[in-house]
Amino acid sequence: MKSFCIVGAGFSGAIIARHLAERGHKVTVVDERPHIGGNCHTERDAETGVMVHKYGPHIFHTADKRAWDYVQRFGKFQPYVNRVKAISKDRVYTLPVNLLTINQFFGTTMGPKEARAFIEDKADRSIQAPRSFEEQALSMIGPELYRAFFHGYTRKQWGLEPTELPASILKRLPLRFNYDDNYFNHPYQGMPEDGYTSIVQNILAVEGIDLRLDCSFESLEEKYDHVFYTGPIDRYFQFRLGRLGYRTLDFERFVDEGDHQGTAVINYCDESVPFTRISEHKHFAPWEQEKFSQTVCFREYSRLAGEQDIPYYPIRLVNEKKMLDSYIALAKSESGVSFLGRLGTYRYLDMDVTITEALSAFDQIDALLQHDNSA
Numbered sequence: 001m002k003s004f005c006i007v008g009a010g011f012s013g014a015i016i017a018r019h020l021a022e023r024g025h026k027v028t029v030v031d032e033r034p035h036i037g038g039n040c041h042t043e044r045d046a047e048t049g050v051m052v053h054k055y056g057p058h059i060f061h062t063a064d065k066r067a068w069d070y071v072q073r074f075g076k077f078q079p080y081v082n083r084v085k086a087i088s089k090d091r092v093y094t095l096p097v098n099l100l101t102i103n104q105f106f107g108t109t110m111g112p113k114e115a116r117a118f119i120e121d122k123a124d125r126s127i128q129a130p131r132s133f134e135e136q137a138l139s140m141i142g143p144e145l146y147r148a149f150f151h152g153y154t155r156k157q158w159g160l161e162p163t164e165l166p167a168s169i170l171k172r173l174p175l176r177f178n179y180d181d182n183y184f185n186h187p188y189q190g191m192p193e194d195g196y197t198s199i200v201q202n203i204l205a206v207e208g209i210d211l212r213l214d215c216s217f218e219s220l221e222e223k224y225d226h227v228f229y230t231g232p233i234d235r236y237f238q239f240r241l242g243r244l245g246y247r248t249l250d251f252e253r254f255v256d257e258g259d260h261q262g263t264a265v266i267n268y269c270d271e272s273v274p275f276t277r278i279s280e281h282k283h284f285a286p287w288e289q290e291k292f293s294q295t296v297c298f299r300e301y302s303r304l305a306g307e308q309d310i311p312y313y314p315i316r317l318v319n320e321k322k323m324l325d326s327y328i329a330l331a332k333s334e335s336g337v338s339f340l341g342r343l344g345t346y347r348y349l350d351m352d353v354t355i356t357e358a359l360s361a362f363d364q365i366d367a368l369l370q371h372d373n374s375a
């Protein structure tokens, strides 16, 4: 039996903890927050009773059957399709850009083939290999749709010019020439009926896990055979090579009677509006929304994270990537610790990828431990 410390009780930490404990190892899980679930934490809003995604809206979507099957073991998922609305210059559209967006925006009634040719004509064909967000947008949808939906929103979200951001950020979003308004292309999508925290709680519900909340790794005095660290990699090394840049979010909560905006998420694309979006959380749980007479909403503001702020989105520009490489080199030379998850690897990871990577990390360590036992 070996002793493990798992730093962080989000999906990454909970999964590693479960499987090590099932193998009979001594497992301590620490999280400095007063709750489990990491950034996916959900809780009932005390005033309205609505299930709230405390650190921003989370929709489970994946093409990975292993991750999908895995989460189904720990709670019931309700069918849920993410459909996002966007306001630009006082008009409401649907996102991602689809045939309805195109027809409404240009005041046309085109069919798929016509719209495709129309957009291809607008797209900048001189850009063969887009190097930035802006080049990606201009080569994909042309200047008008880019200006209306992406330019201002992206400046608010990232605090940078779209010319400075990588093309990969926009590649996450589909462009469709039909009326499909599903925000994601993945075959599996859903929302946990009792929230994400309940899923994580069920993952952690095995004998042999010592869970300590309100407890930072840095405050521990015990020694462990191995540590899985899902906190920020630069923090583990006391920021000795500098601080990796993050965007943080501020949420402005407000309550209304009944239904406030008629849908879960509305993006505000104009820069004259300081927030990026409003989320109305009762719409993330349509199966129970009739139960609540009131509704709770959050305006979301993005800004550069200061030292005391919650790190949300890794910025990952050239300088950060260089610093990250140095931290990764440091991590490789450090024995007895593995870095995992969104903060441990400083990548924007969706939940499904987090889950798959945690399962793979466990498989690797398990194989090593079995090998040690048989040697």
Ligand code: FAD
Residues within 6 Å of the ligand: 007, 008, 009, 010, 011, 012, 013, 030, 031, 032, 033, 037, 038, 039, 040, 055, 056, 057, 058, 059, 060, 061, 215, 216, 217, 218, 230, 231, 232, 235, 249, 312, 313, 340, 341, 342, 343, 349, 350, 351, 352, 354
């Ligand atoms: P986290 O959830 O961040 O957990 C890390 C935990 O470690 C935290 O609880 C923290 O308190 C703890 N910790 C850190 N350092 C220490 C320390 N030194 N000592 C003790 N505890 C420590 N994914 C999707 O699939 N769909 C979505 O719709 C989606 N929406 C998102 C929206 C936003 C606004 C953001 C920011 C992310 C979104 N994600 C979404 C991504 C999702 O949040 C991550 O994939 C997931 O949270 C990663 O889990 P994790 O366990 O790696 O990290």
Ligand code: UDP
Residues within 6 Å of the ligand: 086, 095, 149, 150, 151, 153, 154, 157, 169, 170, 172, 173, 267, 269
């Ligand atoms: N984006 C935008 N306008 C929108 C929605 C998204 O400009 O209405 C840009 C923005 O830069 C964002 C990126 O597209 O970071 C990817 O969108 P996604 O919905 O994946 O954003 P995230 O999950 O990062 O909030």
